[in-house]
Amino acid sequence: MSDYTQTLDSEDKRTATRVAALDIGSNSFHLVVARIVANDVQILHRLKMKVQLARGLDADNWLSDEAIARGVDYLRMINESLGDFEPDSVRAVATFTLRQARNARQFLTAARDVFPYPIEIIRGMEEARLIYQGVAHTQHAEGRRMVVDIGGGSTELILGDGFDPIALTSLQMGCVTFTNRFFRNGEIKQKQFDKAITATVQIMEIAPEQFHELDWEQTLGSSGSIRAVTEQAMAMSGGAGDRHVTRKQIKELVSLCVSAGHVDELPFEDISEERRRVFPAGLAILKGIFDAIDIKELMYSPAALREGVIYDMEDRLSHHDIRERTAQSLATRYDVDLDQAQRVLNTTWTLFDAVSVDWKLDQQEYRSLLGWAALLHEVGLQINSRGVQRHSGYILQNVEMPGFNQEQQQLVASLVRFHRKKFKKSEVREFSLFAPPEIERLIALLRLGVLINIRRQDDTTPFFRIKHKKNELRLTFEAGWLSSQPVFEASLLRECIQATGLGVNLEIR
Known part of the structure; x- marks a missing residue:
């Protein structure tokens, strides 16, 4: 067999992944379609549409109905051009105008009817990072x-x-x-x-x-x-x-x-x-x-933002997610007790892996975001141990987190905000990328991961079996163990009440 034929055979065996990035800008919408082969990004197609969304943003940061309709019309055309792309292969990011618009949710709701892919509103610093990645790689x-x-x-x-x-x-x-x-x-x-x-x-x-x-x-x-x-x-x-x-x-x-x-x-x-x-x-x-x-x-x-998004997608597909580096950096900056964070992470992921399919959480993104919340749930100790959940939530809501879009960052902050004490549904912001039942179930899992490891020691973490069905979760501990731990048992029984408010029927045995 000739070297040329061997090369062709090798090429045929390579896995090529088609991806698309959409930049929903204030002046133009930019679409880039590419394929990733052997960790190499090959740009296949570019499309630019002059939308001038920012012209519809008034002095009170209210986006006009006309501007919303114009933007949605262009999204409909872009969706038609994407054809049969899988949801995980398309990443759409929105910048300044939707960052500023007080009624951005109105735009996202209307867009969802014609554009089935999630739209991420990214912060300015994240936009800058992605722009640099696009330029640096090209x-x-x-x-x-x-x-x-x-x-x-x-x-x-x-x-x-x-x-x-x-x-x-x-x-x-x-x-x-x-x-x-x-x-x-x-x-x-x-x-x-x-x-x-x-x-x-x-x-x-x-x-x-x-x-x-x-x-x-x-x-x-x-x-x-x-x-x-x-x-x-x-x-x-x-x-x-x-x-x-x-x-x-x-x-x-x-x-x-x-x-x-x-x-x-x-x-x-x-x-x-x-x-x-x-x-x-x-x-x-x-x-x-x-x-x-x-x-x-x-x-x-x-090259600019949309190419940066493509290369960021390539990094994630290659398991080099910058968000992991961001979370680790924050853990170091806020002197997180990494041993305790690892205990909480292990327990939380054990619970998640058991229930994810029944609870409709079977996406890697949910597991990752829950894991980062487990890692960072105690960053607020740098402020005060009293009300640590509030302090941690505040820090994660406002600190710069490269790689995270606005809603991903807000979700991590919300999970951490309610990892202990009373859950208040009225204080959870509305999301467009995540549904309330999903958020509440993730909070329930993190709370259990924290509570089960409350003693902060490896040899005191109890063994338990997990049984689940739909919104029900049963944790069964070794015979006689709970009765020998009355304080811990009382805490778990109180958590059963809190779990009800999170849509989870928690049973302890």
Whole structure:
């Protein structure tokens, strides 16, 4: 058999996984379809739809019905293009506009009717991390690099080295929101540019100090606004070389825009009407960033958030989930008693594995999130042992957790918040990715894992058998053991009452 035939045979035996990532941005929706073969990501298809969701967000952060309907219509088209993708093979992330919208749940509810895949609303810092992953995996660079992404509603800046970000920030300024604020009627005047640039410089003052103090070798930009600016800079220079823009060229583009006087009169070829409308705002933000952190030149990178999501999915498929590293880092930072955390984790997972199918929790995601809650349920001891469940829940609700979307982080925080004491259903927030019965059952399992290990010693953890059916759970201890432990038995009997409020009929024998 020839080497060529052997190679083909080997290729046939490889497992190829098709995945798709959807970036539900404030200005555009971006879909990327790829396949993962032998830990290599191959981009197969890209689709971009100009939706301008942020235009429907008013001063009170209320997303208009028209904007919701427009976004849902595009999601319907995207779903049709996805065809037969499995739910676990599609990851959709929403950014600034849905982060800000007070009625984001209305959008998610309407989207669920036409788009069967879960939509994750991610925090700004998580968006920045994913953007950097997209650029870092597709653009080779030696030494430190700065990545800038100007979206419709927010701008992300990331300083990194190799695949590791050093500093990240997400700032509330974008080409759509700045258009509404400074260039609403399409008029372009020097005074408007000056105000927009000054606003950018002021906002940049809250960026991490590393952006102002550290040096880097290369600056990359990864958004539609930056692509448009670099394309026009190339046109001015005769169209030679890579897409890049210098400080001088940005200044010339500002003068060109002011001379035009209106977006309809901009002398740019090959630019869409939608991009034309937001071009001055994107340019003003970019100039403000150049001025604030003294950038001399910026190169354009076609990869961004959606590619970062794809590579993040590849890491999870390869069992390199960054969320595991995040949880371990938090456990170290808050000096968690790892021996006790491991006891609680082992017991909680034993219970979970026994009931997961009957309780409709048979997804790896539930097991992982429950495990991280078990690991981190005592981070609040750093504040006070009294009310530790409240302190732990507060920390996990507000700390930065790279890799976790908003709802995943909130779920872990909710599990931890009610790992002991009285369960209060009214204090559990609403979720779009997780149903109330699932959340309550996960809380019930974590509570039992903590209670059974209350003595914090390996040799005192009791042996028990598990029997379950639907919402019923029976724990049977060795004959005579419970009666010899009256305090523990009383605690378990009290937990039976709490479990009822969690939808679980708990029986102790």
